Amino acid sequence: MTDWLTVPCRIPDRAAVAAATARQGTLTKPPGSLGALEALAVRLAGLQRNERPRADRVWIAVFAGDHGVAAEGVSAFPQAVTGEMLRNFAGGGAAIAVLARELGATLEVVNLGTVNDPGEIDGVTRQVIAPSTANLRIEPAMTDAQLDAALDAGLASVRHAVAAGAEIYIGGDMGIGNTTVASALACALLDERPERLAGAGTGLDADGIARKVAVITQALQGHALATSPRERLRRLGGFEIAALSGAYVAAAQHGVPVLVDGFISSVAALAATALHPGVRPWLIFGHRSHEQGHARVLAALDAEPLLDLGLRLGEASGAALAVPLLRLACALHGSMATFAEAGVSEG
Numbered sequence: 013m014t015d016w017l018t019v020p021c022r023i024p025d026r027a028a029v030a031a032a033t034a035r036q037g038t039l040t041k042p043p044g045s046l047g048a049l050e051a052l053a054v055r056l057a058g059l060q061r062n063e064r065p066r067a068d069r070v071w072i073a074v075f076a077g078d079h080g081v082a083a084e085g086v087s088a089f090p091q092a093v094t095g096e097m098l099r100n101f102a103g104g105g106a107a108i109a110v111l112a113r114e115l116g117a118t119l120e121v122v123n124l125g126t127v128n129d130p131g132e133i134d135g136v137t138r139q140v141i142a143p144s145t146a147n148l149r150i151e152p153a154m155t156d157a158q159l160d161a162a163l164d165a166g167l168a169s170v171r172h173a174v175a176a177g178a179e180i181y182i183g184g185d186m187g188i189g190n191t192t193v194a195s196a197l198a199c200a201l202l203d204e205r206p207e208r209l210a211g212a213g214t215g216l217d218a219d220g221i222a223r224k225v226a227v228i229t230q231a232l233q234g235h236a237l238a239t240s241p242r243e244r245l246r247r248l249g250g251f252e253i254a255a256l257s258g259a260y261v262a263a264a265q266h267g268v269p270v271l272v273d274g275f276i277s278s279v280a281a282l283a284a285t286a287l288h289p290g291v292r293p294w295l296i297f298g299h300r301s302h303e304q305g306h307a308r309v310l311a312a313l314d315a316e317p318l319l320d321l322g323l324r325l326g327e328a329s330g331a332a333l334a335v336p337l338l339r340l341a342c343a344l345h346g347s348m349a350t351f352a353e354a355g356v357s358e359g
């Protein structure tokens with residue numbers, strides 16, 4: 013059992029927040045003129061317990077898993093892509109591989125189970141739970157043991173990040189069909205209608221989206237009796253989504269700030285906060301995805317993402333793109349001259 017899920021989350025350090033807020037007031041700029049970057053630096057100060065936080069050491073974990081519901085024709089791409097992309101992540105050609113390289117971030121790729129299993133690959137951690145989840149339209153996606161294994165994979169990843177001294181943790185997802193899964197899970201957690209949350213994913217047309225809505229509607233009817241967050245995650249989740257939820261809880265328990273990616277990651281964050289409300293202060297939202305349901309999920313989390321660039325890729329790409337903003341917010345906060353140092357008159 014995943015007993016560790018009940019360990020308390022750390023609480024942001026009020027003294028560091030107070031010190032960072034005071035420092036912001038002394039820097040050579042009109043108060044508030046650096047907008048959201050000021051709040052970001054102050055927030056990171058509290059999370060890192062450091063008046064001058066940093067975002068240099070970044071850990072990016074991409075969790076991949078396949079979904080039984082892909083059999084319903086709810087994706088514009090074949091299921092084989094999940095396994096094929098593992099090789100592309102490790103080979104350096106995937107978007108997140110390029111971004112991680114450019115950022116000097118560590119990229120951890122975790123195979124939780126793919127139908128088109130590439131086997132042992134250098135640079136991919138094999139933690140295969142099963143070739144895929146079950147089809148949630150007709151049965152629970154995961155068994156209890158599978159859910160535990162997925163949550164534990166998230167914990168293991170955060171432990172690796174902590175051991176490497178990560179200042180920021182980013183999780184990403186890869187799984188054909190997972191926008192259907194994430195939409196179903198979010199509908200259950202938010203008591204929302206499938207029409208509101210189901211979108212195009214990798215590029216479905218209107219007929220495809222209607223099919224997706226019908227599949228989610230049937231899934232919600234079939235799993236209506238499940239009301240606990242854990243049971244909803246088990247029945248309506250996926251390996252990579254549960255791993256992300258586990259990672260977010262573990263990061264909050266270990267005191268590592270999280271940069272959340274797009275729609276799927278945000279639904280995993282929603283599930284994580286339902287499992288453990290103490291997670292929320294540790295989540296910084298990287299971007300607003302173009303995926304239809306993301307805005308609703310962000311609103312439910314009272315989250316204002318840093319970027320809105322029309323991305324809808326997943327695999328941690330939107331969160332990675334926000335890393336330079338974090339770094340620059342920290343650099344401004346830590347290295348700007350004060351009015352006294354620069355001999356500039358205060359207002």
Ligand SMILES: O=C(O)c1ccc[n+]([C@@H]2O[C@H](COP(=O)([O-])O)[C@@H](O)[C@H]2O)c1
Nearest residue numbers: 087187189190191213214274275301326
């Ligand atoms: O994260 C997002 O906002 C996002 C939005 C749309 C698609 N995706 C990615 O596309 C895949 C799922 O799309 P689909 O159409 O197969 O459900 C999966 O690998 C996700 O990482 C990701």
Ligand SMILES: Cc1cc2nc[nH]c2cc1C
Nearest residue numbers: 089093186214325326327
């Ligand atoms: C090619 C491809 C890459 C992806 N990365 C994340 N989801 C994806 C879906 C597809 C189809």
